[in-house]
Amino acid sequence: MSTPHPFLKFVFLLLAVFGSQPHAAAAKKFEVKDGNNKTCIIAELLMNFSVKYETVDQKENLVSFPLPEDAVVDGNSTCGKGSGESSLLVVSFGTGHSVSFSFTRNLSVYNVEKLGAVYNLGDEHHFPDARHNDSVRISSENTGINAQINTTYVCMTAQQIHMGNATVTVSATRIEAYVPGSDYSKEETVCKADKISSTTVGSTTVAPTPPPIPEDPVSGKYNVTDSNGTCLLAQMGLQLNLTYITKDNKTGVEIVNIDANATSSGFCESTSVGLYLKSERTFLWLLFSMNTSTKKSYLSGVSVRVDPFPEAAGGAINITNTSLNYLQATLGKSYKCNSKQILQVSPLLALDVFKAQVQAFTIHNGKFGEAEECLLDQNNMLIPIIVGAALAGLVLIVLIAYLIGRKRSHAGYQTI
């Protein structure tokens, strides 16, 4: 779906905006190419900057802002030539801000040797009332981003990188440097924080022959478990309903069932829980959050990547939305819904959920707690109740009519 906008000099750089439609997605794909138009770095990630600075009245102010939509690959990005030379991705945004990833490699591993950032305190929009107006240069050599050569580095979990007066939070990350092909390598290196915790067990009902149009998805059983126990338990069928632009510029719809055998991993944190499902064509990330004031858990984020398919113009489809509020349940209880639910993620993507039971955070003995039935199911149960009540009413009316009729006819006989 991403449409590359190449611009060429000694170094060929490319920025692919996530989604050909401007409203499509929240994250961006950054790409660096060399003089031969060969991709060397691809990166997609959510970033959040948190910066402390001094104000005119000599107070300390803390601001935080995400990597904005206007971020672009900067001309200083390079593809290292020799094996010893580092490759550099520089992303610049706003008025004089940038962030840079400096990659190095050896025979088997590449890593972000240094993460750097430059922020311009003269930018009133991001740093109101700043005492100084100079550019501040910060960096860290402790990024933890490393992966096997010829694999994509994947890390859903938010990683904080501290440097100087700033903290950069990186999440929903897919990065590859020294890319062998033209897109991400299929093989992945999943970061430690997303530690592999389980595989899934498909339910027994597997269709004998694969139908041309996907049927309802087979229900998968998923759990995320760490040393403190299980923090996510789910049983559900998942289906993606994607709207995309076809090669002849029409709108197409692609229904993709998430394989019940999808490899799952995830992470458990105090107020967020992640589940990551990877199958042949798709990558699906579900983020659950906790509302500590209402003591409820809910699905707060969905991130989807679907590999390129022949009918669609552009490359892979990437859609992320981390401001959702679905599948709400009280902590310690499970969310249950037998009816199909359509969770709209973006105008172009719906996540359809079938026969779901989900529980996040507090889970005792690896078992679902008391079920909280969804509204759809409650309404479905209401229909038989209403029909039943109506029938009972009808019977009563007939009975009364009969009794009255009988009384009248008795009375009639007696007068004769």
Ligand SMILES: *[C@@H]1O[C@H](CO)[C@@H](O)[C@H](O)[C@H]1NC(C)=O
């Ligand atoms: C950015 O990080 C700060 C502190 O870590 C947090 O308070 C804020 O909500 C985050 N913002 C976004 C958009 O993630």
Ligand SMILES: *[C@@H]1O[C@H](CO)[C@@H](O)[C@H](O)[C@H]1NC(C)=O
């Ligand atoms: C990576 O892939 C390239 C091209 O397919 C290959 O030449 C190289 O040997 C691979 N390197 C490793 C470490 O697997």
Ligand SMILES: *[C@@H]1O[C@H](CO)[C@@H](O)[C@H](O)[C@H]1NC(C)=O
């Ligand atoms: C997929 O989404 C489109 C547009 O929202 C809708 O018209 C269609 O019925 C959906 N298909 C399925 C199988 O849910």
Ligand SMILES: *[C@@H]1O[C@H](CO)[C@@H](O)[C@H](O)[C@H]1NC(C)=O
């Ligand atoms: C596709 O359609 C849009 C508007 O419908 C138009 O602006 C655009 O130029 C078209 N692109 C191609 C490649 O035909």
Ligand SMILES: *[C@@H]1O[C@H](CO)[C@@H](O)[C@H](O)[C@H]1NC(C)=O
């Ligand atoms: C799931 O995996 C099992 C064993 O690997 C296989 O028999 C089954 O067909 C798979 N199911 C699906 C839906 O791919």
Ligand SMILES: *[C@@H]1O[C@H](CO)[C@@H](O)[C@H](O)[C@H]1NC(C)=O
């Ligand atoms: C928690 O829920 C309350 C009530 O619905 C809402 O006002 C508040 O914004 C929520 N907090 C978060 C962090 O979502």
Ligand SMILES: *[C@@H]1O[C@H](CO)[C@@H](O)[C@H](O)[C@H]1NC(C)=O
């Ligand atoms: C994300 O979801 C929210 C809530 O459904 C919606 O208001 C918002 O437009 C969505 N964002 C994107 C980028 O689709």
Ligand SMILES: *[C@@H]1O[C@H](CO)[C@@H](O)[C@H](O)[C@H]1NC(C)=O
């Ligand atoms: C989690 O999944 C693993 C692998 O399928 C399974 O062995 C384990 O029993 C599951 N744990 C729970 C609590 O369901």
